[in-house]
Amino acid sequence: MNTDISSLTASTLGSASSASSAANSSSTKKTMGLDMDDFLKILAASMSNPSLTGEGGDSSSSGTDYVSQMAQFATLQQLNDMSSTLNTSLLLTQQQQAFNLMGKEVTVLDETNAEHHGLVNQVSFAGGSAMITVDGTQYSLGAIKDVSEPAEN
Structure with missing residues (x-):
């Protein structure tokens, strides 16, 4: 099963973009370009199409790589949320x-x-x-x- 990687990637990012557009309409959308849902959709698409990883065969470490990437993404998202909360707190303190x-x-x-x-x-x-x-x-x-x-x- 040899699929054109660029078209598959474009369709995956397109569906992530559609999900992102839907999330933009809500007031809870993060300021980052991707949120956790987008990341998980891209992760699921890349796991179902192992040719996107650039490896010819299945690698036993690819599962841990995905978990590691997800943990890094979650940490980054939490740090951004914390930064936003601290900035808001600082402004409120200054106003008071x-x-x-x-x-x-x-x-x-x-x-x-x-x-x-x-x-x-x-x-x-x-x-x-x-x-x-x-x-x-x-x-x-x-x-x-x-x-x-x-x-x-």
């Missing part, structure tokens, strides 16, 4: 810190390292990053040098 600065007296440094003192009177977000406004000028949270309670009058 910015909200807690409202009404506080701060010392901030501008681009020339000049100090400016004033009350934080606004918090805004640019690209998910928190920005504070002091005396009409926006600063990133990294520009803050000191924070204190406002002086009582």
